[in-house]
Amino acid sequence: MTTSAKRDPAKRDRDTVNLRSRAYESFTQRLLADEIRPGQFISQRELVELTELPLGAIRELIPRLEAEGLVKTVPQRGMQVAHVDLNLIRDAFQFRLFLEREAVAVFAREAPEATVRALLDDHERIVAACAEAEADTGTGGGIQPALLQEAQDIDWALHLTIIDALGNAIISDAYRVNQIKIRLIKQSKTKLNTAVLVPTMREHLAIIHAIQARDPERAKDAIGTHILSARDRAIGLR
DSSP: OOHHHHHOHHHHHHHHHHHHHHHHHHHHHHHHTTSSOTTOEEOHHHHHHHHTOOHHHHHHHHHHHHHTTSEEEETTTEEEEOOOOHHHHHHHHHHHHHHHHHHHHHHHHHOOHHHHHHHHHHHHHHHHHHHHHHHTGGGTOSOOHHHHHHHHHHHHHHHHHHHHTTOOHHHHHHHHHHHHHHHHHIIIIIOOOHHHHHHHHHHHHHHHHHHHTTOHHHHHHHHHHHHHHHHHHHHTOO
């Protein structure tokens, strides 16, 4: 620590917060990149090596990960990353359903026309690109990984746009923690693929059309259908 940092408690506190934030971001990035696996046992020293951050930052990170349900301490075994199991699937999708149904009703009433138009354009472009790619299947085309990734990014963006439009930091933060769990579930069970890409985009279009019509109840029904469809795929009912 520099002499100036020792003399400035406020700067020292900011540095500590920044380290904790970097440790959290590094952990979640590696979790979502499959470098840390659901159900895996992991030590503090291994986290230091993975994140390339000091042990102190990792020790301060662990209570947050435990509070968010991303890791738990197992007696005589150590830290274990959250399992993707039926309980996690049920709880994460139920949480999502409760938040998004109410959020989309507000969004349908208040979202700027330009925002709704941009969401509609993105989804229509993906559906058109998929149709074109499928038409090229016989000539070696088909839906390519880059298109899948773009569609996945648009998928996440729709839901985050609806949640963040509430302007409520508590809800947005809680939603993002749950979204990490949803993404873990998707990696394990329902990752967007060629079989579900177009149906997913069409479910999104039903939501967007209801928003565009300024029909909150229809938007709630459409987003509920979409979330339950994803949950059922994760459980294995579809």
